[in-house]
Amino acid sequence: MQPMSALRAGTGLQELADEQLMEVLVAGNKAAFEILVQRHKARLYSYLLRLLRDPTEAEEVAQEAFVRAYVHADKYRNIAKFSTWLYTIATNLVRNRIRKTRSAPKLLSLHWGHDEDDDREPIDLPDPGDRPDRVFEKSELQGLVARGIEQIPARYREAFVLREVNHFTYEEIAEITGLKLGTVRSRINRGRGHFRDAMEPLLKRLRGTE
């Protein structure tokens, strides 16, 4: 078979939904998978980066998730969204990876296995200088938000990110994580609480300028 890159996407493929692209892929048109990768790689990588907090690890897991989705394309059943299926694969890979590192010798676990709750601190805001009421640049705000998400304990961060950043429904998150719906709601609410706590310095500053 020709490598995926040897095929050229038809002009109609870009307009197809993810699930339709999977059908096209299973029918033998590998260009459909290129489009799926282009659509999902950034958000999937972001999700994994927020769980793993390491760019190299996040890229490796993202690659592996896409590889598995490709190899097992014939097993994809159109009863769930493709993104749900893809994120389920990725989430299981993350859990397997974390499980392996936790059972690794102590020296290796220093990086991965430390109690993340010990790292929780509110974000540090840049010094406003003479302008306490200055509006944050978008990039600054994005950095603060990213750090705020990092402060959420791992147990809640998974469901929180899937809901607040990737905008999956509660039912989809339950399917991705394998958790009950009630547990998903609870973890998302706890995650929101931790995120608000992490962003408290910014909230205080904004309140102080009103």
Next chain:
Amino acid sequence: MQCGMARSWMQSRRDTALSAPQERELDQHVMECADCTAFGRDLRLVDSWLQQAPVEEPAANFEWRLKLRLAQLEREGRQPALPARGANWRPWLQFGGAMATAALVVVIAGSQWLQSRPAAPDPAPLAWERSNSHPSPDEVLVTPLRDERRAPPAFVGPPSPPSLYFVGAGDSSVSALDSARTPNSLEAR
């Protein structure tokens, strides 16, 4: 209405709409409670910040590396089972039928050509060198094995289809070839 319930409703309505009476009750409480007003404002701010959560891009060569991995899988034979369930098999059957017909035509033409071939100069057994690729459609090299004094290898014309005509290298294959020739064709030139 208690502040705890009001704050719980403010959070839950982000996911599930409140009923009209609940909305009215909540709005009434928020108007009267400064703390819940501030809480609601903070919620809206935090929500707006989350909308700005950055989407990180992987490295620029992410797709290229993925393609390499998939190409490697294909070389290892670990490609997906394509086409799979629900695929339309009719084109495959038509293709297979056409190939079978073409092969039959080639066999018949080949056997007729062999019968009309001039005698080979060397009556000694010849061996077809099997190769992994199909021979050129125009010519094939006949390589004698046993006697180095013979004439250099000669091109004897279009090949017969080795994969269909010969079961494998060896004497049985040679007998099959010889048996297709007329007695006169075996005379040395």
